[in-house]
Amino acid sequence: MDLAGMMGGMRAYRRWFEHLGPDMGQRALMVIFPDIHGHDVHGLVDSVQRRLKSEFVDRGLMIGEFHSGPPAAPGLHNADFRPLRSPLPMLAIRAMVPSDLPFLRGDTRHCAAYRARFGKEPR
Numbered sequence: 001m002d003l004a005g006m007m008g009g010m011r012a013y014r015r016w017f018e019h020l021g022p023d024m025g026q027r028a029l030m031v032i033f034p035d036i037h038g039h040d041v042h043g044l045v046d047s048v049q050r051r052l053k054s055e056f057v058d059r060g061l062m063i064g065e066f067h068s069g070p071p072a073a074p075g076l077h078n079a080d081f082r083p084l085r086s087p088l089p090m091l092a093i094r095a096m097v098p099s100d101l102p103f104l105r106g107d108t109r110h111c112a113a114y115r116a117r118f119g120k121e122p123r
Helices: 003-018 022-026 041-058 098-104 108-118
Strands: 028-032 061-066 090-095
Touching (some): 003 028, 003 041, 003 061, 003 090, 041 061, 041 090, 041 108, 098 108
Antiparallel strands (some): 028 090, 061 090
16 A cells, blocks of 8 residues: 555545544544555655644544554653554544644644634643
């Protein structure tokens, strides 16, 4: 699977997830890619997440990347903790929650989507 195929697939899963109804905040969708191989699986998963994040955040959703490589970001409260490790490459979709603000702060578009959803002014 290539970048375009993964992005198209994740957009289709996003549309499906959005149709789950008003209680989607209690759900998460894990999309596992057991058949992608090669020397840059981590880069592929990270790239799909990075390229789709704004699109998902604009819709009140989060997309997270998981793989066996070293995560790009440390844990929020412990720099030695690497929370996004997984033996299989995958991407997760879930509804945005108020505690997501630290993951959105670096981007004005993301902060605007957060304010639109929660009505809070990020500090």
